[in-house]
Amino acid sequence: MATHHHIALIPGDGIGREVTPAACAVLDAVGARHGIRFSYDEFDWSCARYRELGAMMPADGLDRLRHHDAIFLGAVGDPGVPDHISLWGLLIPIRRGFRQYVNLRPIKVFEGVPSPVRGAEPGVVDFVVVRENVEGEYSEIGGRLNRGFPEEMAVQEAVFTRAGVTRVLEYAFTLAGSRRGRVTSATKSNGIVHTLPFWDELVAETAVGHPAVGWEQEHIDALCAKIVLEPARFDVIVGSNLFGDILSDLAAAVAGGIGLAPAANLNPEREFPSMFEPVHGSAPDIAGRGIANPLGAIWTAALMLEHLGHVEAASTVEGALVEVLAGTGIRTPDLGGTASTEEFTKALLEFVR
Missing domain, CATH: 3.40.718.10 (Isopropylmalate Dehydrogenase)
Known part of the structure; x- marks a missing residue:
């Protein structure tokens, strides 16, 4: 049946x-x-x-x-x-x-679809972007004040919770354990002084529970460059809502076009x-x-x-x-x-x- x-x-x-x-x-x-x-x-x-x-x-x-x-x-x-x-x-x-x-975005270079990136070969570039999908920089907290006046302002609060970050990191490390065993964490903790050092701490905590999975962290600007220059080095990339969103479209372009790219909201x-x-x-x-x-x-x-x-x-x-x-x-x-x-x-x- x-x-x-x-x-x-x-x-x-x-x-x-x-x-x-x-x-x-x-x-x-x-x-x-x-x-x-x-x-x-x-x-x-x-x-x-x-x-x-x-x-x-x-x-x-x-x-x-x-x-x-x-x-x-x-x-x-x-x-x-x-x-x-x-x-x-x-x-x-x-x-x-x-x-x-979890927003899951696999990236592959297929035979017959040439990548615009030199050296991005079929069967070699095969990684997944795991994006935190419900909080982070895309929170609803904030507002506008003094609309239309010279002192008009807009405030947008980024919200990173221990529960929200840890659960997406657990997903990414577990996924890497079923693949090639490598997690790359996207961060910008050298410039964003509260939320992303917190993210980095939780990555290190999560990694302890996955001793078979290697991991590294990369600042988002350098990571964008490395995805273009060395796309084959990556296995699972995990990032916040904003970083994951940007990286997955960049990665789709490396794979040959955004029309190829799938996504799952899990x-x-x-x-x-x-x-x-x-x-x-x-x-x-x-x-x-x-x-x-x-x-x-x-x-x-x-x-x-x-x-x-x-x-x-x-x-x-x-x-x-x-x-x-x-x-x-x-x-x-x-x-x-x-x-x-x-x-x-x-x-x-x-x-x-």
Whole structure:
């Protein structure tokens, strides 16, 4: 009897509406091969909904998502809606309401997708950015004062808690223990005098419980340079909300393009559903043209499969990605080709089946 999973779909805006069907087609195909069945509830939560109704999602949105096994999000964002409204109206409430405190972003250089970085070779560059996802620099604490006057000011408080930092560090060290056994901590404790020395102390404390895992810390500015100059040296990079956000997009560019990059927002304890989303955003400049690269969304679907306990099915999807990129010339325009979203997806489905 097939395992059944109930997935909440939020295609969102722009190319999110084009790559989400591609991911679902791959999920259904790999499910048929591995005895997994998916049912989908689709929600229209988006910037289009905000323009029409004044809210990105309804007031009971989290309750509507709560009973699903996982959430798949396409993309959010529109030039007509400020980014802080789209983000704080949908993504951040889901991440925080469901305690998705790990943002996981794998980075690989694939055969057939040349990196813009000299020496970044397939099979050599393979690391993961673990980003703290619910506190840090992206806290809600702060405000604006004296708006419109010469002495106008804005205050934004960064919040680092022992519980919040330790749990994401435990995840990163445990993950490294199942990989190549090396953690790199992103910091800036030479300039940020309270929060990041605290972060460094907690990294050292956490490392004691993982004696088989080596670790190092790098200041964020030097780390950005080293990811470009020596991307093969890294295994698991762990950073605060802001640092992890910046590093994961930089790393995706090193791997050949942001259209390839997947992401998972994880509640490791599985008390709540986790959410899976490609990194690329809504790309309004190409939306509606049928040329969006579905690779990031499809790899994101593989992350979701792995989280749901289907490791072999996830490997099938990742293997199909490798086969299409290494063994065919089929590429979407962002990778230098002419294939449409549909053509790339069809080619990949042949390998999945």
